[in-house]
Amino acid sequence: MFRFAHSEYLYLLYLVPILIVIIWYSIRRQNQLLAKFANVKLHKTLFPFKSNFKLISKNLLITLAIIFLIFGLANPQIGSKVEEVKQVGIDVYILLDVSLSMKAEDIKPSRLEKAKHEISKLIQRLQGDRIGLIVFSGKAFIQFPLTTDYSAANLFLSAVSV
Structure with a gap:
């Protein structure tokens, strides 16, 4: 057509x-x-x-x-006709504090590493949902926008530092 x-x-x-x-x-x-x-x-x-x-x-x-x-x-x-595809799932944005207080070692190895580990576990459980990450320390910065590419999300998450 x-x-x-x-x-x-x-x-x-x-x-x-x-x-x-x-x-x-x-x-x-x-x-x-x-x-x-x-x-x-x-x-x-x-x-x-x-x-x-x-x-x-x-x-x-x-x-x-x-x-x-x-x-x-x-x-x-x-090509054939345009077809709308309905997406099932939710959009999740995670806000991660990257201020100096996240270097504190009251939680081993540090607060930031523990938060990154928990976010990584969450990413592994997602199926069909989109996830995004915003880091902040005074000012916010979008580390990665909403995506269903979980391996890219883990890659960007591992690059987060204070």
Whole structure:
């Protein structure tokens, strides 16, 4: 099935005939002005590099580029219909304190390492849920946004330090 994601841009194609008329009028006007300037037979001697073929082909390529740009904006798509997938699960954001007090060793090995261990255990139990981590020490920083990539979450969690 072929469709356009943004079919409203296809209305811009109505401007292409107007563009063609403007280009045609411009070429015609240029030739009229040249005819007033010198005899038509002298044009080839006065302007040896001027060619109507070059002028027309240049304008044709510009017009085609605009047409393809409009089609590109409309975002053509091939495939089956768009289907919404309902996600089952919850979104969990964990806030982790990384201030100097987390270096205290009243809990072995330290508060921060114990918190990281517990968060890692939580990540291992998740199935289909998204998890994110925000670390803070005065100011908050998103360590990793909501994700279902638990191995990446563990990797970013292991990089957390005071």
